[in-house]
Amino acid sequence: MTRIRGTGQEPCGALLGAGWWGVAALVSPLLRMNLRRRARHGKEIVACLPQRRGMPGQPRPPGPLIWLHASSVGENVAIVPVIGQLLATDPSLHVLVTTGTVTGAEVLLTRVAALPGHARVIQQFAPLDVPRWVRRFVRFWHPDAAALVESELWPNLIAACRQQRIPLALVNGRMSDRSLAGWRRARCLLRRMLSAFGWVMARSMEDAERLRRGGASHIDLVADLKDAALPLPCDPAMLATLRHRLAGRPVWIAASTHPGEDATIMAAAGLIRQAVPDALALIIPRHPARGVEIASMAGAAIPRRALDQWPDMDDGVWICDTLGETGLFYSLGAPVVLGNSLPGCAGGGHNPTEPARMGCPIASGPQTANFRQAYTRLGHGARCVSTAHDIAAWIIPLLQQPDTARALGDQARRLAAPDPEVACQVARALRALGGM
Template sequence: MSLAAPLWRWTAALLAPVLRLHLRRRAARGKEIPERIPERFGHGAARPPGRLLWLHAASVGETLSILPLLGPLAARDPGLSVLVTTGTVTSATLLARRIPPGLAGRVLHRFVPLDVPRWVARFLDGWRPDAAVFVESELWPNLIAAAARRGVPLCLVNARMSVRSARWWARAPGFARGVLARFRLVLAQSEADAARLRALGAAATCPGNLKYAAPPLPADGADLARLRALTAGRPIWLAASTHPGEEAVAIAAHRRLAALHPGLLTVIVPRHPDRGPEVAALAGDLPVARRAEGREPDPDVALYVADTLGELGLFYRVAAVAFIGGSLVPHGGQNPLEPARLGCPVLAGPHTWNFAEIVARLEAAGGLTRVVPGEDPAGALAEAVSAMLTSPGRGQGQAGAALRVAADEAGLPDRVAEAILALLPAPPADAVGAGGCVAAAPETSGPPVSRKVDGSD
């Protein structure tokens, strides 16, 4: 038996006071919602009647991955309620905005409890899920072990295991097997991920990547019309979901491009909107405006910092080309399928391991251009952007190729939903109507977020 599991459990229990302080500090920085911190201690259960499926998605990317599952799950089981837990405020906000109106009463949200044994136990005792689905690489040992001990069937969907993470888990092979073997169903997002997961003890298969099945990012129609009117005739390029170090490169690239492309508008969308003031400060003497301050990209604005949440779909629709952030710095890249679905040509740097299989397919199809920074990252980025701005036909051809790749796996959410529902226990006899359908759980009023709960832990 591996000693890592009890060591993790004891360490988490001992760290509980420190974690409380950590949460308060996060709340002071806007990283937690103060009145909802008790959810991190397992409080706030409000289990609806009927069968309950628990979906856990860490942050924005994982939340976007499960959105395509909600419709098929609800359609196949009309009596099913879904609890979605996340770990970030941005993912909770995104979920509240993106849940289809017809499902709002059946999809609840809570922040996931931290992996402290008594907090995990309180959460599971309160919600009593009939099955649990973890997304991508969310492997919290205490949470997983406690759910398994209660007989909750576990599933890992769109599972991802990077080379670096696999090496880390391989240092404690018994611990890795003990965690992964608890999952009855492991559906990897690529064959390479499946192979690494199998090497660590998971019974993994690869049905496909749910990221291919996500719907296009939304955009408010009125905002889109206004933005197009304000920027009509201007060449526009977008640096999307950028990380520290990339904004300075994008701004330096703008300075090189401006002389070649009169009226150029550079839009930067930082991955974390709270970095908006920091990004704007990098502009120096360039005319800059921040969306979070209510400013618009007027004709005299050269650099527009879109430091708001959930509006990438708006800017992908107006940009002639988009650079995907997290790829010029060693972060691993963000999702290149988001611009591809909207017909926006895609540029990416060398660091794309978070989406290695997707990037490889896009490159093979001619749907993505690599930016090789070398000793002059700004020059390399400017050259790639300029090539798209000066050759609209090239950009359209690349966008078409990317769109065809993004359209793959259209039926995957239905297949994954069926596999997940097979893990659920049969509904009680009194929940089945005369027509054989499961009776729908009563809808709850209000948004799919927690009401205030008692602050004790």
């Protein structure tokens, strides 16, 4: 555990914090307008907009309460095992979970529904970081302990917790070199925020070092919470239907794709069809709304899952643009190329343990900095590809030799086996932080 002594920079942090406080307060009318605009585009739920201003969506239950804030899908999936451990250890405990996206909320509620005691989980949308909005939220819920997940560092929210003497934890803390450099002009504000955490879990040794340099003084655990995640859910009846519809065709998957990768994937699908004429590429965009955009790129009719369209033998591509069905497609055990990693996109990668735990051979582009530790764990079990020709050269032999593909998938499953002890450690730390 690393300790950092006082730096004498607290006044600087307070000054910058006051500046952020003032700016956030001034722009609150614009934030209200933006929330309404987002609701018109389906990015917010109209009935839940008051929650974004810190207003509760339901009464606070009596007894102990632990609050977890996880912004989007990946973070919400990662904390589900921790929620399960918390519910199992104390039948009087409630868990409040705030999310920042509609998709994250939907995925969270779906996953939590399978946990014993799930009725004691409360989902709310996180208040925006406006002083009076976060104060209203914190005063109403007043949790016994609060945990922010990964990189959710919001000055006013953290300040409100400090004012109400709510113990804070940073879970699966993440900070890239770029993020740390981005804080260089507000380094003392970063130090002020990170020093507020009484318990810090860093996702990797590299993240731990950057958080320490930023000002975290209680780094007590270095582990990746996503290593504790269970396999993605899959409806057995739908899987049987999917297998029947595909009728044994050789399939490969391009998963969690982002803008800038579509042309490479489409080109790879064409090359693969030249060698394996009945091959089918399943493209799963990270954001399902992009299904229309991807379909329009091809210049021909491409079946889309969101329209309940199924591919026939003449189709080389099927766009699987639905929410919450990635586990269904991974259950095929087909080779997977993970997106947000190929040249031409913003990059950073996606979590390879999800397909690996379902027996899928894994490949990815070179931009995987956000999941470096997970890829290190898989070692040679994950292939690096950059071009359409790279993808085709990897996929074609696996489609032609199913036994080789199954062996690679089994190897990936073994290397990515979940570690439930990580979730237990986090749950114990949160309960201890809250004096439970």
